[in-house]
Amino acid sequence: MTKEKKKSSLSSTKFNLKNTKIQRILIAFFTLTIAFIILLQGATPKKYRLTLDSKSEYDITAPRDVVNTILTEQNAIAAAEAEEPVMKEIRDASIKVINKLTNFLSLVNRTRNSFNKGVNSIEAGSEEDYHELFQQELEKAASLLKESNENTGYEFSEEQIIYIISEAEDEEINEFENVMLELVSGIMVKDVTKDNIAARIVELQNDISDSNLNQELKNIGIIVSNYILEPNRKIDDEATKLKKEKAYNDPANTVIIEKGQRILSVGDTVTKDKLKVLEDLNLLETKSRFDYSLAGAILIILVMLSFLLVLYMNYFCKKVLYNRNDLILLSILIITTLFLARWIKEYTTLLIPVFLAVILVSILLDVKLALMVNLVLTIAISIMTNGEIKFIFMALISGTFSIFLVSKANQRNKLTVAGAIIGLINVLVVIPINLMNKAGWRTILENGAVVLINGFFSTVFTIGLLPTLESTFNVITPMRLLELGNPNHPLLKRLLTEAPGTYHHSLMVGNLAEAGAEAIGGNPLLARVGAYFHDVGKLKRPGFFTENQMSENPHDKMTPNLSALVITSHVTDGVELAKKYKIPLAIIDIILQHHGTTLVAYFYHKAKNSEKGEEVDESKFRYEGKKPRSKEAAVVMLADSVEAAVRSMPDKTEGKIEGLIRKIIKDKLEDGQFDHCDLTLKDLDSIAKSFMKVFGGYFHNREEYPEIKKEVQKKEKVKSFEETAATKE
Numbered sequence: 001m002t003k004e005k006k007k008s009s010l011s012s013t014k015f016n017l018k019n020t021k022i023q024r025i026l027i028a029f030f031t032l033t034i035a036f037i038i039l040l041q042g043a044t045p046k047k048y049r050l051t052l053d054s055k056s057e058y059d060i061t062a063p064r065d066v067v068n069t070i071l072t073e074q075n076a077i078a079a080a081e082a083e084e085p086v087m088k089e090i091r092d093a094s095i096k097v098i099n100k101l102t103n104f105l106s107l108v109n110r111t112r113n114s115f116n117k118g119v120n121s122i123e124a125g126s127e128e129d130y131h132e133l134f135q136q137e138l139e140k141a142a143s144l145l146k147e148s149n150e151n152t153g154y155e156f157s158e159e160q161i162i163y164i165i166s167e168a169e170d171e172e173i174n175e176f177e178n179v180m181l182e183l184v185s186g187i188m189v190k191d192v193t194k195d196n197i198a199a200r201i202v203e204l205q206n207d208i209s210d211s212n213l214n215q216e217l218k219n220i221g222i223i224v225s226n227y228i229l230e231p232n233r234k235i236d237d238e239a240t241k242l243k244k245e246k247a248y249n250d251p252a253n254t255v256i257i258e259k260g261q262r263i264l265s266v267g268d269t270v271t272k273d274k275l276k277v278l279e280d281l282n283l284l285e286t287k288s289r290f291d292y293s294l295a296g297a298i299l300i301i302l303v304m305l306s307f308l309l310v311l312y313m314n315y316f317c318k319k320v321l322y323n324r325n326d327l328i329l330l331s332i333l334i335i336t337t338l339f340l341a342r343w344i345k346e347y348t349t350l351l352i353p354v355f356l357a358v359i360l361v362s363i364l365l366d367v368k369l370a371l372m373v374n375l376v377l378t379i380a381i382s383i384m385t386n387g388e389i390k391f392i393f394m395a396l397i398s399g400t401f402s403i404f405l406v407s408k409a410n411q412r413n414k415l416t417v418a419g420a421i422i423g424l425i426n427v428l429v430v431i432p433i434n435l436m437n438k439a440g441w442r443t444i445l446e447n448g449a450v451v452l453i454n455g456f457f458s459t460v461f462t463i464g465l466l467p468t469l470e471s472t473f474n475v476i477t478p479m480r481l482l483e484l485g486n487p488n489h490p491l492l493k494r495l496l497t498e499a500p501g502t503y504h505h506s507l508m509v510g511n512l513a514e515a516g517a518e519a520i521g522g523n524p525l526l527a528r529v530g531a532y533f534h535d536v537g538k539l540k541r542p543g544f545f546t547e548n549q550m551s552e553n554p555h556d557k558m559t560p561n562l563s564a565l566v567i568t569s570h571v572t573d574g575v576e577l578a579k580k581y582k583i584p585l586a587i588i589d590i591i592l593q594h595h596g597t598t599l600v601a602y603f604y605h606k607a608k609n610s611e612k613g614e615e616v617d618e619s620k621f622r623y624e625g626k627k628p629r630s631k632e633a634a635v636v637m638l639a640d641s642v643e644a645a646v647r648s649m650p651d652k653t654e655g656k657i658e659g660l661i662r663k664i665i666k667d668k669l670e671d672g673q674f675d676h677c678d679l680t681l682k683d684l685d686s687i688a689k690s691f692m693k694v695f696g697g698y699f700h701n702r703e704e705y706p707e708i709k710k711e712v713q714k715k716e717k718v719k720s721f722e723e724t725a726a727t728k729e
Contacts, residue, residue, distance in 0.1 A: 030331065031335060042383070045282070045283055048283055054269075054270050056268045056270055060262070062281065068256070072254050085240040087233040087235060090234055094185075101228050163220075167216075187200055192230070204225045264278075312372045317366045338381065352381060353457070371403060394451060402425075402455075422456070423451065466479065471582060475584070481526060491578075492532060500548070505647075510527075512691055517635045530636050536574045536577050545567075564620065572624070590630075595625050596623060
């Protein structure tokens with residue numbers, strides 16, 4: 001990049017930074033950034049250094065509702081395991097079991113029948129032959145039963161097989177069949193599953209043991225029961241899974257630690273579940289992480305509040321919005337209040353001095369703006385206090401009261417009284433909230449004492465900060481105006497001793513200006529004090545102005561051009577002197593604008609008459625000040641001209657005074673001196689009437705003693721009205 005391009009880019013940057021719009025954007029961005037950092041730090045919970053199974057050194061409460069995930073998981077698992085499985089019926093299972101029993105009983109009957117038939121077919125012979133044939137038939141029948149048992153799994157002893165084939169009576173076998181069918185049917189009516197089939201077998205065996213069968217048949221029935229039963233129900237895996245999932249996800253399993261509930265107390269052992277809760281709350285130093293969701297939420301709220309504040313100022317407080325110094329002051333007050341809230345809230349939220357910014361904005365900037373600032377600060381600080389209801393109510397209600405209490409305060413001792421009243425209002429706000437929350441009397445008294453101190457000391461700090469802020473940002477307040485208007489002010493004392501005529505003239509101008517400003521809705525106190533200082537530039541050359549001359553007039557020996565230069569220079573001299581004495585900018589503006597670009601008519605006409613026809617440059621006989629830009633500066637201009645003119649009138653009647661006043665106003669209007677201030681013709685008429693009221697009190701008719709009257713007439717030397725008035729200017 002060439003040197004020329006670098007220089008052009010630098011110059012464009014400087015130009016952009018001087019742009020008032022960019023300056024306002026930079027101020028807003030700086031304020032928003034600092035406020036975001038403060039709020040994020042204040043809203044982020046304190047971190048703790050804890051390890052598993054260690055002893056807690058802190059009392060830790062939950063900053064918000066949080067789930068104890070470990071205990072919740074344990075409860076969910078236990079609830080799922082406690083659920084019984086869902087069973088579904090196995091069709092034909094009971095029929096199958098009864099068929100197995102029936103088949104066994106049929107086999108027994110066939111075997112017995114076969115044996116009996118074989119025995120009956122033995123021919124009569126010797127006893128030995130009969131016994132031998134009998135054994136053969138028994139063995140034959142037993143082999144059939146054994147072969148069948150091997151297929152079904154029954155394990156009978158040799159004696160049991162012989163008993164059931166040859167020894168048991170038919171009645172006993174019939175009873176055995178009936179008992180077995182009844183008992184097995186009874187068991188199969190119940191739920192028989194894979195898991196409880198062993199218990200059902202034992203239950204069947206117990207029923208057989210309790211029956212009326214003989215012991216041999218009971219034993220046979222017990223053996224049969226080991227093999228005959230089958231499950232008639234099985235687990236429905238899908239339904240069981242759904243049932244257990246429902247139990248697992250039951251909200252009743254959730255263990256919630258509510259906001260404000262104690263997590264750990266001093267001396268408690270740090271368990272695994274408590275450590276996990278602290279980790280979830282991001283309260284552990286060892287596992288600390290940046291909370292992006294918290295930061296994002298705070299940033300969104302701050303941006304919305306900032307936009308709301310700017311929108312409000314654009315509608316109701318444009319003067320502040322477009323004034324760089326006022327915006328910087330507003331930014332400092334907001335950031336300072338947020339910083340104090342961040343620091344103090346660690347001890348008690350009720351001591352946060354939100355009233356400090358609200359009162360200062362009301363006094364230094366604008367009452368309407370203070371209302372919105374109070375709302376914005378209350379919402380912002382409530383983020384750091386986790387929505388502490390007592391603070392919110394106190395800030396909104398008492399903060400609004402404080403705005404109206406201090407808006408009309410014109411003395412610092414009245415601010416102290418307002419502070420006491422604000423403290424009492426705080427008490428009246430906090431006590432009902434504590435009563436609604438069923439708080440004890442000790443809490444009520446402690447809170448009442450804290451908020452009383454908060455209200456009182458907020459105004460005390462306001463009184464301490466006001467002088468610094470007033471001088472730093474050139475802000476005019478009623479209290480500072482009263483201090484400036486005190487006759488003991490060093491500059492006014494100098495005016496009294498070094499230029500007494502100018503001093504008394506300024507007092508009269510002050511009375512006129514105050515009445516005029518009040519008549520048109522301006523700031524009467526600013527107009528009066530501005531009038532007191534409007535001619536302080538005459539201290540540099542007091543003898544060159546008529547009101548301070550005791551003998552000869554030095555202008556008689558000077559050229560008109562030099563005289564005009566001396567007369568007009570008192571404006572710039574006054575500005576320099578006011579800056580030296582650190583007079584506020586609003587008063588300096590009145591000093592600079594109280595003559596505007598008015599023509600010094602007397603010396604201008606004197607120059608024209610003495611130049612023997614040569615052309616005279618009118619611009620050299622005009623003041624180089626700025627035209628009035630405020631109602632107060634315009635009123636002081638008129639009051640200054642009117643007072644000088646009326647004082648110089650030889651014949652002061654009400655009609656002539658009013659005619660002169662309206663002529664002066666008309667001349668100033670036609671000369672374009674009011675082009676930059678928003679005065680209407682109605683305002684000018686109101687100013688004229690207010691001036692007449694003041695003069696009516698000063699120049700009313702009085703009866704003079706004859707001797708004094710003659711002496712005055714003899715010594716009085718009246719100069720022409722135009723000459724004296726022009727020299728006065």
